[in-house]
Amino acid sequence: MTQPLKIALILSSTRPTRLADKPAQWFLEFAQKNRPDMSYELLDLRDFDLPFFDEVASNAWAPSQSAAAVAWQKKLAEFDGYIFVTAEYNHSITGALKNALDQSYVEWAKKPMGAVGYGGVGAARAIEHLRAIAVELQMVPVRNAVHIGGGDFMAISPMGQDAPMSEIEGHLAGSAKALLDDIAWWGAATKAARG
Secondary structure: OOOOOEEEEEEOOOOOOOOOHHHHHHHHHHHHHHOOOOEEEEEEHHHOOOOOOOOOOOOOOOOOOOHHHHHHHHHHOOOOEEEEEEEOEOOEOOHHHHHHHHOOOOOOOOOEEEEEEEOOOOOHHHHHHHHHHHHHOOOEEOOOOEEEOHHHHHHHOOOOOOOOHHHOHHHHHHHHHHHHHHHHHHHHHHHHHHO
16 A cells, blocks of 8 residues: 655745744645645744755755755655745745755655745745746646635735634635645656656
């Protein structure tokens, strides 16, 4: 019997006032309920204390010297795919996420990635930028994503109504299911190919 795909849900903001925890926890519970054929783990960039990338090269070319980077790489290696929970900062991803992406290469390669984005336009621009970075890291960006924007963003944000995610789940369920289906298909395909 094959092991279920193991998917990391990566919280991409480290700010004390971040919103990431709310959509990340909602998506984790949604995924566990709707796609129990995969296993999930939240990875919080706050827990890894990564230095700014200053290695001699990517770990595709030279072993990383930073103990924190090596710990991050070892953790990433456990997974068959990644879903990033990301804000949009100035039309892009967070600096913390870009640094975390740069700290590894080998472990990302040939695995699917998707995103749950939040912000004024549902982090659409950040997710597009993230997909471009993922291609360079040899990940497989999937088509579907969850975009929490506009009125839905203000409904759950502390800057707005600070409502629970259940208030907007009906608007997000279709895209969340499609994202999980994409990750499952590409996760199985890439795992078989890597094997």
